[in-house]
Amino acid sequence: MMKRFLAALAAATISLALYALPAPAANIALDGNLSGLCGTATGTSNASTLANKCGVITTESATTAAGATFTETVTDTVVAATDLCFASVSTGGTGTPAVTKVTPGSGSLVVVVQNIHASAAFNNTLAISYLCIKP
Numbered sequence: 001m002m003k004r005f006l007a008a009l010a011a012a013t014i015s016l017a018l019y020a021l022p023a024p025a026a027n028i029a030l031d032g033n034l035s036g037l038c039g040t041a042t043g044t045s046n047a048s049t050l051a052n053k054c055g056v057i058t059t060e061s062a063t064t065a066a067g068a069t070f071t072e073t074v075t076d077t078v079v080a081a082t083d084l085c086f087a088s089v090s091t092g093g094t095g096t097p098a099v100t101k102v103t104p105g106s107g108s109l110v111v112v113v114q115n116i117h118a119s120a121a122f123n124n125t126l127a128i129s130y131l132c133i134k135p
Contacts, residue, residue: 041074049075054131057111062122064095064115072128074109081106085132089113093124104132 039052043059050057057072064070079085085104089097094117101112111128115121 043072046071047073047075051077053078053133055129057128057130059126059128061125062091064113064122066095066115066117066119066121068115069100070097070113070115070122070126072111072113072126074111074130075107076109076132077107079104079107079109079132080134082135083132084135085109085130087111087128087130089129090127091122091124093122094120095122096120097122097126099128102130 037052038054038056039050040056040058041048041050043057045060048057048059055074055076057074059070059072062070081104083104085102087099087102089099089111091097095115096117097113098116099111100114101110103110103112109130109132111130113126113128
């Protein structure tokens with residue numbers, strides 16, 4: 001009888017412990033997806049607006065010469081100057097874009113992209129993806 005009691009007590013304790021585990025944040029799926037936290041925007045005159053911790057900015061068509069830089073300023077109300085921000089860039093056109101600097105500010109994010117191609121200029125839009133997190 002004592003064995004049954006202890007087994008039932010152990011099962012109840014495990015069930016309560018599992019019940020007490022905190023649920024994942026509503027915007028972060030168990031597989032790590034940031035569902036609901038990311039957004040998209042289209043840039044105009046090297047600027048765009050978004051209110052998300054992560055996103056993809058499609059710039060206007062860039063014609064940045066080889067070796068030169070393109071700067072996109074994102075007005076983003078949820079970004080803080082102390083955030084850790086990461087960015088990547090791609091293009092379907094010529095040139096070779098590379099993110100050279102990402103600077104978070106209070107309500108903004110500045111991303112500098114350099115064309116590291118030896119001779120070809122950009123001739124298409126850039127897709128700048130970013131993620132900002134609190135340290």
